[in-house]
Amino acid sequence: LAFLLFHLSLVLPQHPGTAQRGSGLHMAWTLFVVAAGGLLAKHHIEKYKRGAWGTAYHSFAVLRKVEEETQEHGRDSVTSRTQEALGKVILALDALAASSEVGNLSIELCRAVSVAKSEAEYAKLSFQRVDQLYHVSAEEAMRARHAENEEGIDEMIDYIKATQTETWLKSRCTVADQKVRESRRATINRSFKSFRAHTMKLEPDFPHNAVAMVELEDLRLPEEVGQSFAFNALELHRRTGGHALLHVGQRIVVRNGLCAELDIDNTCFEAWLREVHSRYQNVPYHNESHGAQVCALSAVLARDSGWSSKADDLQSLALYVAALAHDMGHFGRNNLFCTKLEHPAALIWNDLSALENMHSALCFAVMRGDADILHTLPYIDQVRLRKAVIRFILSTDIKDHHSSLARLDARIKAGYFMQAGENAFAEDVEIKYEEDVLLAGETLIKTGDIGHGLMPWTAHREWSYRVSAEFFGQGDEERNLGLPISPLCDRTAKTNMAGSQAFFIDVFSSAVMEAILGFIQPDADVEKLKSYLENGQTNKEMWKTEVHLDPLTLDGKMLEDHFGPSDTEPRLPYVFDRGEFAMMQTKTPQENLRELVDQDRFQSYMSLQMSTRSNKGVTRNTH
8 A cells, every 4th residue: 555655646747836745755655664664574583583483392392202102102103203303403493593693692592502403413313323323432432441551552442443444454455465365265265166064963872982971070170160250161171172162061051951941852952062062173262162161151140140030041042052152163363354365254244243244154054954953943933043143143243342332221221121011111111122131141142252351360361361372373374474463463562461451351341241230130149240340350460460471482382381281082971972973073164164155055945945836836947
């Protein structure tokens, strides 16, 4: 209307005496239009600001309801709802930031809006990459935990970094390594051509010429297997002629009735144990006594933490099977070495936990014939057992140490950890119960694997020298091949044994034991668990006064001379035919790899596939 009147005042004819009035009318209507426009703009600004604040309030209210939504929906729907809410928060904060440019918001509030937007964007990005929610900096975690003693830290951190990223390889490996890699690849490929795997057969009647049988009680070991953290598998290894793993597996699984509970034939499990035993190599550290030690420690921790009371028989069997087999086939070289030389394991599993994947694959590859411990289990139990064993073995890769502890800590803080049934208030707690048991089981086997720092001094001392000897052996081979020497593997470098061991005890051994203390059950033996931590502190002090073995000559022969040789006469936990015993000789690393690509197994699969097609009436072209 104002525009129309203003327009008429301009176009109507001008008469004498009306010029002044026309000019006044023009000015009046101009002022009216400007004032109306200003009021309208202010109204829109206020409406925009109020709408932005209202949207932000609504979005944050949605976030507050996430916990309530957990009781009504599945985990995935809650995650999706949270991402949607975060998206609305970001849009609302954008609106607030825009309105602050034309409004009168304070500088402090503008800064708060900017910070809130940045945090919301980070949270949304994190939910889009759920696998990174528990990512932690290994270096920051290790330095923070071992802040009181900087000695020996840098070399250990280099070692952990080398296992976590390919940066170490990029900075040290050169084109000159190519000839070495090609030569090794050609040698390995040639060894694959003429192999047929063998399955150990048991005869129903044993001849009189049998291997000596011995009971653990007759060996007069100072500590009982699976009952004490002080049990030393190395001593059992020496007294049984190198068969500690057979005795430990027999006592913890067979004698304790676990096979009977699951309808697994005892002789079948014993055959599988012999297959596992024959795959362990004669190396200083990752040998059959290490598998026995980890199984024994895992059994002690499962009891002392109360985990055994929460796990069912199948989960318990999975823990012990994984512990016994977790390093089978290990040839005394780490994942970094495999990556540098393009070892077949590294090629098969794309440099991702190559050794752990190989150990897990071998564990199931030898389950055949008389050693097939799965065939009597219902299919669903076979799937559960396989899934759990694989998970436990893969969890022993040290590169995931800090991330796995962070994941466990987050799950415990979320509440209702390893609680089910009438104790559960949220619907998904029951669903997550098995996940919690497996997550705790991962921590148990990890503690058994790297927990020798919490064992009594005598056992810890020998295990420490053994792992050093194995590392130095790797460094020697890398030097001979012209490759950069991996961290902790150079015997000619100045090694601070006391500092590195104190670092290992603090950052690894004690850390996993403290994690176990975070999920102990009502029937747990807390005092025993804490006493293991005290052992670690005692060991740190002992290293300060230790007269170290010479690293320049530290090898398997020196270890045998210093700690004592193994008996030459084998002693098994049961009567066994000597002829069949000869088949238990250690398989070479090449034979272990061939086991994974066994032609007989492939042909059996193809025959089964063709048979299935035939039963369905599908004709096969036999050309």
